[in-house]
Amino acid sequence: xxxxxxxxxxxxxxxxxxxxxxxxxxxxxxxxxxxxxxxxxxxxxxxxxxxxxxxxxxxxxxxxxxxxxxxxxxxxxxxxxxxxxxxxxxxxxxxxxxxxxxxxxxxxxxxxxxxxxxxxxxxxxxxxxxxxxxxxxxxxxxxxxxxxxxxxxxxxxxxxxxxxxxxxxxxxxxxxxxxxxxxxxxxxxxxxxxxxxxxxxxxxxxxxxxxxxxxxxxxxxxxxxxxxxxxxxxxxxxxxxxxxxxxxxxxxxxxxxxxxxxxxxxxxxxxxxxxxxxxxxxxxxxxxxxxxxxxxxxxxxxxxxxxxxxxxxxxxxxxxxxxxxxxxxxxxxxxxxxxxxxxxxxxxxxxxxxxxxxxxxxxxxxxxxxxxxxxxxxxxxxxxxxxxxxxxxxxxxxxxxxxxxxxxxxxxxxxxxxxxxxxxx
Amino acid sequence: xxxxxxxxxxxxxxxxxxxxxxxxxxxxxxxxxxxxxxxxxxxxxxxxxxxxxxxxxxxxxxxxxxxxxxxxxxxxxxxxxxxxxxxxxxxxxxxxxxxxxxxxxxxxxxxxxxxxxxxxxxxxxxxxxxxxxxxxxxxxxxxxxxxxxxxxxxxxxxxxxxxxxxxxxxxxxx
Ligand SMILES: [Zn+2]
Numbered sequence: 001x002x003x004x005x006x007x008x009x010x011x012x013x014x015x016x017x018x019x020x021x022x023x024x025x026x027x028x029x030x031x032x033x034x035x036x037x038x039x040x041x042x043x044x045x046x047x048x049x050x051x052x053x054x055x056x057x058x059x060x061x062x063x064x065x066x067x068x069x070x071x072x073x074x075x076x077x078x079x080x081x082x083x084x085x086x087x088x089x090x091x092x093x094x095x096x097x098x099x100x101x102x103x104x105x106x107x108x109x110x111x112x113x114x115x116x117x118x119x120x121x122x123x124x125x126x127x128x129x130x131x132x133x134x135x136x137x138x139x140x141x142x143x144x145x146x147x148x149x150x151x152x153x154x155x156x157x158x159x160x161x162x163x164x165x166x167x168x169x170x171x172x173x174x175x176x177x178x179x180x181x182x183x184x185x186x187x188x189x190x191x192x193x194x195x196x197x198x199x200x201x202x203x204x205x206x207x208x209x210x211x212x213x214x215x216x217x218x219x220x221x222x223x224x225x226x227x228x229x230x231x232x233x234x235x236x237x238x239x240x241x242x243x244x245x246x247x248x249x250x251x252x253x254x255x256x257x258x259x260x261x262x263x264x265x266x267x268x269x270x271x272x273x274x275x276x277x278x279x280x281x282x283x284x285x286x287x288x289x290x291x292x293x294x295x296x297x298x299x300x301x302x303x304x305x306x307x308x309x310x311x312x313x314x315x316x317x318x319x320x321x322x323x324x325x326x327x328x329x330x331x332x333x334x335x336x337x338x339x340x341x342x343x344x345x346x347x348x349x350x351x352x353x354x355x356x357x358x359x360x361x362x363x364x365x366x367x368x369x370x371x372x373x374x375x376x377x378x379x380x381x382x383x384x385x386x387x388x389x390x391x392x393x394x395x396x397x398x399x400x401x402x403x404x405x406x407x408x409x410x411x412x413x414x415x416x417x418x419x420x421x422x423x424x425x
Numbered sequence: 426x427x428x429x430x431x432x433x434x435x436x437x438x439x440x441x442x443x444x445x446x447x448x449x450x451x452x453x454x455x456x457x458x459x460x461x462x463x464x465x466x467x468x469x470x471x472x473x474x475x476x477x478x479x480x481x482x483x484x485x486x487x488x489x490x491x492x493x494x495x496x497x498x499x500x501x502x503x504x505x506x507x508x509x510x511x512x513x514x515x516x517x518x519x520x521x522x523x524x525x526x527x528x529x530x531x532x533x534x535x536x537x538x539x540x541x542x543x544x545x546x547x548x549x550x551x552x553x554x555x556x557x558x559x560x561x562x563x564x565x566x567x568x569x570x571x572x573x574x575x576x577x578x579x580x581x582x583x584x585x586x587x588x589x590x591x592x593x594x595x596x597x598x599x
């Protein structure tokens with residue numbers, strides 16, 4: 001553009017000198033000054049901020065972190081700057097995942113790992129984050145483009161793959177294990193995995209990976225009718241895993257039989273997705289920066305503005321092998337954990353002075369108002385109001401005790417393949 | 426079996442059930458499971474042929490048996506419409522069903538997710554979950570793909586979204 005403008009100025013100069021009529025000189029000069037203005041505008045261009053080494057708490061217009069560091073000054077968060085140490089993996093960069101990624105980027109998260117195999121389409125424009133000029137790009141590349149402009153301090157890694165395939169899963173697991181970002185970190189290389197996928201199959205895959213790696217994760221979802229959603233915290237061995245019980249969803253109150261599904265797969269709203277992304281990242285910040293209460297399960301019914309909560313214990317008969325192993329490990333350290341909890345509670349009791357008033361004028365009761373429904377993962381339990389199971393339980397299944405030599409005459413894989421091919425002929 | 430037509434129901438009950446609970450990362454047990462998959466597919470294909478209702482071809486596209494490719498077809502107004510069929514066996518199989526893909530129809534119908542994955546009815550996933558790990562590839566085709574083709578192909582043809590190949594075999598001779 002600069003080159004074109006420069007050329008235009010030269011052309012104007014030539015035109016001016018070739019003109020004999022002095023009355024036209026003034027208008028040429030006017031055009032020339034407009035071109036010069038355009039040139040200086042083009043020179044400034046969009047401003048890109050440079051990387052910052054430290055998070056400053058200084059309250060100046062040029063500090064992108066001043067309002068976040070204020071959380072620390074106000075006593076909400078002990079040490080906000082710790083956020084730069086954390087790595088969060090986001091699986092599924094769709095209507096929820098992309099917005100969650102933007103929120104964490106603006107919060108100054110240390111590192112984001114983004115997973116998706118899809119590309120941006122015009123049909124995605126009813127949701128937030130992606131722009132029409134990104135149509136055709138992979139969602140991961142488009143996300144990195146936008147996020148790196150918003151905050152160049154965040155380390156972004158993108159993985160364009162399908163985690164449900166054998167190969168994609170191996171790459172997924174490998175990337176979670178990689179500890180280059182914080183070499184002395186315990187466990188895996190990430191602090192939290194956020195599942196923002198839109199289907200049961202992919203959630204089961206995230207569950208598999210996190211159970212195998214003993215990795216804490218959060219699940220999120222928006223219903224296919226776009227009017228309800230939920231977030232859920234999953235700690236392998238400690239809480240129910242995603243396979244412990246059929247998935248819990250918020251009952252939207254719309255009768256499934258009256259829902260018209262002809263010609264459509266799923267509806268979506270930027271509002272519901274934005275709300276769920278907000279709830280998910282809020283829970284993430286509380287979990288990482290250790291403030292407030294981290295919700296074990298939080299539902300959102302958009303039609304009634306109802307937010308059911310609960311927590312779920314693991315199922316000792318879970319069909320997922322690694323889940324059972326994590327449950328065993330968790331039980332083994334139970335005495336230690338109980339002792340630590342008791343010590344912590346005693347310490348808190350000795351430091352907190354509860355004022356005792358004889359007349360309780362306002363009828364205030366000092367009860368823990370954060371009690372949540374705790375249910376066992378087995379679906380026979382009564383669920384809190386407003387929640388329902390998405391799928392039925394598997395029928396009782398017994399693994400064949402001894403794999404007796406098959407009575408079938410054919411038990412050779414190659415033979416079976418040939419038999420099928422013969423039928424195809 | 427609420428929500429299924431009588432033909433699908435009776436066909437389904439005749440496909441042999443599988444017994445080995447193993448996925449593609451389970452080594453030797455997966456090979457055992459693969460044998461069962463083939464047996465069920467052989468039984469289902471033979472049954473279709475005997476009923477003059479042969480409607481798909483499928484075979485493993487790699488030695489591990491984790492990727493499958495083939496064809497499926499549907500006859501509408503005496504014309505045969507044929508499509509490529511493909512799917513991967515997910516790492517969490519058989520707890521979750523394979524996601525069946527018809528790549529040539531990608532973007533042509535709303536009853537499809539990105540990448541040409543067909544959008545299954547509300548009845549499929551509950552039935553699969555209930556019967557895991559006894560259902561296999563043959564069951565997924567019978568319960569997932571067959572009803573999808575029957576519901577969507579007539580709509581796609583009548584709306585002009587898909588055209589019949591001129592050289593396709595006409596079935597009008599029967
Ligand atoms: Zn479990």
